[in-house]
Amino acid sequence: MPEEFSILGKRLPRKEAIEKVKGEAQFVPDIQLPGMLYARLLRSPHAHARIVSIDTSKAEALPGVKAVLTHRNVPKVHPRRKLEYLLDETVHCAGEEVAAVAAVTKEIAEEALNLIDVEYEILPAVFDAEEAMKPGAPLAHIDYGSNIYHGTDLQPVPRCRPDGWLPVEIGDVEKGFTDADYIVEGTYETPMQYHCSPMPRSVICQWTGDKLTCWVDTQVVTRVWQDMAQCLSMPQSDVRLIATYPVGGYGGKEPERTAPLIALLARKADRPVKIVFSREEDAIGTHRRLSYKCYEKIGVKKDGAITAIYQKMITNFGRDSTWPMFILACSAVGTCSMLYPCPNSKWEGCTVITNTPSHAAFNGFGDPEAGFCLERIIDEAAERIDMDPVEFRLKNCMRYGTRGLGLRQILGLADTGDSGSKELDWGIVGRDIDSLQECIKKAAEKSQWQQKWKGWKTPVAVNGPRRRGIGIAIGIHHSAYHLSSAVVRMNQDGTANVMSSFVEMGQGFGTAVAQVVAEVLGLRYEDVGVLLADTAATPPGMGNVGSGGTSSGIAAAKYAAEDAKQKLFSIAAERLKVKPDELEAKNRRIYVKQRPAIGIPIAEACLAGYQVTGTAVNPQPESIIDEKTGKVIHSYAIAATIAEVEVDTETGMMDVVRITTAHDCGKAINPTIIENQIDLSVTMANGWVRSENYIIDQSTGVVINPNMLDYKIMTILDMPKSDDLQEILVESPCAWGPFGAKGMSETAMTTQAPALANALYNATGVRIRGDHLTPERILEALGKS
C-alpha cells in the first residue's frame, strides 16, 4: 500500500516566493555596507602572455584608490584551480585577471585600471582542441608541459594513460563489430555554452579585526569557505561565508579566484570591498561548458541488437577548470556507459588545454554532450535496420540486472567530498533504472508517436517548403550522493529550523527540504524555517552540484529530522509512560500509535527538552547497496523526450512545435518545482543548440559576443506554447533517496538537443552531425547555403 503523506508530494508555494515577488530577496549586489569600496579587475587583452613588468604607481596615486593587487603581492596559492595561481605571472586566456583595484567609487576603480602599465611578452597561443593536440603546437600552459590534461601532483588521475587519454573497455569491441550485420559511424560535435547566470559574479568581503565575513554568490558554500581559509592561511573558524540567495548557478557558480582576491583587497584597504562583474567580464572571466568532438561507431544486428559501441571523445578544456577531467569522466560513466549496455564496449577520451576561458560544471555535467552525440548515432543505427527509433531504444536501453561499461571508480573522487566509496561500482544500477522504459512509453503515448511516426525518410507532414518531423532521445544523469550534513533545531513553540549549507538558487531546495522535514516531524509546512548557506550556523555539505540537492542535502536533512524526532520521542515517552517506539508524530502532536488520544503537543516535548537538535551526516552507506549484487551503487534520474519540429526548407528556420518529456524523479517532493526544473533544462538545452553561440575568435582567442544582445538566450517566443511543453512525472523510487526522491534537475538537459536533431532529420532528410541546429547550419545541410 502506498505510504500516506501529509506534505510530501504537495504543490506548495516556494518558501522564498513572497520575498522574490516583492523584490525583497537580497542578492549579493543588493547589499551595501557602510564605508564600502568598489573593486574592478584588470584583464589581459592577450590570450597567452608573460607579464614582463607591471607598474601600478600611477593607479595607486589616483585619489580615491585604496588598494591595488598584482601577482607580485598576492600569496602564491591555488584557489581550487589546478593549473593556475590566484594571480599569475603568465596569463593563459584573453580576459584572465592581471590586477585588482579597490576604490571609493566604481568610476575611480575603472579609471585606475587604465593607469596600470603592463608590459606583456606575447606567447604563442592555441584555441582549438585538435590544433592543440598536433605535434609542435604551442603549449597553452608552458609550465604544465603538455596540452593534454593528465592530472597534477595535487590531483593525480591514476587511470590516465601516459599520453593523457582515459580509456574504459569491457568485452571485446573488435569481436562485437565482427558480429554485427551493420556498422554505423560518424563524428559529432557539441558546442560550448556560457552559463549566463542572471546575476553576474558578485562578492563582498568585510574584515572585523582578524575575522572575515564574505557574501559570495556561489552554489558550493563549504568548498568556497575551505578555499578562502586556505588561500588566506586562516582558520575556518574566523571565516564566515554567506550565500543567502545565490542566483541560478547552473553549475557555474563554483569557486574561483574572485572571492579570495576581494578578501585580500579588503584587508589591504582595511574597508569592506564589493565587486559585481559586468556582463562582459562575467562572459569572459568566469566559466563555460566544454565543447566535445566525438567519434561514434555502433555495430548492430538485423534484429535490432547492439553488438558493439565505440566512443572516442576530445574536449576543449580551456585554460583551467574547477573539475579537471571529471566532466569527461562523467560522460564516460554516465551516458556512454549506462544508456545502452553492451557486452563489447570501448570508450576513450581526453581533455585538451587551450588558451580559452576555463570550463566548469554546467547543467548535465558531461551527459548532455555525450547524449547529443550518442543519441544521434543511435538514431542512425535504428534507421540502418529500418526499425522504429522508439522500439529500438526500448529494445536496447539499460535494464535492471544488466551491466554497464562503468568502472568501479574512474577517478579518485575523494578530494571532492564524494563518498569516494570503496566499493562504488558505476557499472551497476538499481531497480529504479527500469523507469527508462516507462519514460519512453509515456512520452511516446503523450506525444502520439504511433500516429505521427510514418517511417524513416517520411516526414510527419509536408506543406510546400515547410516540413514537420518528430524525433526521440533518452537520457540519464546521476543523482549524486555527496558528503553532506544537516541540523534540525526544535524551537520552544514546537516549530523547527533546518540548517544546511546547500543553497536556494532557484531550484527549490529551500521548499523541498522544508516539506521533507515537516513530513518527518509531523509539522505543518509553515512550521519549518529554513536557514541555508551561512557557515556561522550551517553544517558542511558538498553544495548544489551533481543534482545532489535532493539526494545529498535533503537526504541529510531527513536523517537529521529523524534524529530530532527520536529525541522528542524519548522525552514524550517518559511523560506518557510508554516506550519511544510506540509513538508517532503527526499534526504537531506526539501520540501513542495504538491509542491516538493519548499524546502531547510537540511544543510540550520541545519545551521539556529545552534544547532538542537533530544532526546527521549523509550518505549512510548501508542504504545504497544493490540488493542483488551487494555492491554500492549510483542512482540515475531518467528522461525521455519527443520533439516535434517544423522546418522551412527555404529559410532554414526551425520552429519547435511540441516537446514532451517524461521524467523520472524517484518521488516528487513538490511536483510544481520539478516541472519548473524540467522546463529550465528544456529551455536551456534548446538555447544551447538553437541560439546560444559562444564565439571565440580563432586568431586572437577573444570572445566576440560577451553580452546578452549577441549571445542569444531563448525568449518566451522561441519556446513552444504552454500546452505544447509537456512534462510527465514518473516516480521510480531510489533506494537511498529521501522518501525515494532522486536529484533530477539536470537530466532533461541531456535529451532535448538530440531529440531536436532527430526530429529535424525526420522533417528534412538531412542529418546534422555538427554542433548547432541554427538556420545557417540547416540551410548548409540542405545544400542551400
Place this chain on the structure above:
Amino acid sequence: MANEIYTITLAVNSDDYQLEVEAQWTLADVLREKLGLTGTKTMCNEGGCGACTVLIDQKPVLSCLTLALECEGKNILTIEGMADPATGELHPIQTAFVEHSGMQCGVCTPGMILTAKALLNDNPNPTEAEVREALAGNICRCGNYKRIVECVLAAAEMMRGGNWNA
C-alpha cells in the same frame, strides 16, 4: 575632474525624492544605489534582458537605459510599489507568481511582474499569444516561461473579478 551635479525630484512609488545626480547616472543605478530600492534588478545593463523594467507613467521602460535626469516629473513604479500601500496586500500579479511558482532564481521576476502589469493595464483579457508577445523582451534564464504565462493569465482573471485599480 568632478562631474556636474543636478538636483532633481523623482516620484517613485508615490513618494517624492529630491536627489543630486550626475548626468550619466541611469535610473536603475539611482533606484538601487541612491534610494536603496534594490528590488529593481540589472542582469545585463545594456537593454538585452528586461530584468530592470520599471513603469514610467504606466509604460514599461528599461531603467538601465534611462537616465535619471529624464525622469523628472514622471511617475515611476518599481516592484516595491506593487503591493497595496495601505494594507500591504500583494498585487494579484504577485499573488499569481507565488501561487503558480512563477519564479525560480527570482532575478527576472520584478521585471516580469511590472511588464505584465503594463500589459494588463492596457489589455485586461489577454490571450496566451498576447502575453508572450508582451514578455518577449524579458529573459528568464531559468526557462520558466510556461509558468510565467500561467501566472499572468491567472492574475488577469483575478483582476477582472476584483476591484483592482490599474
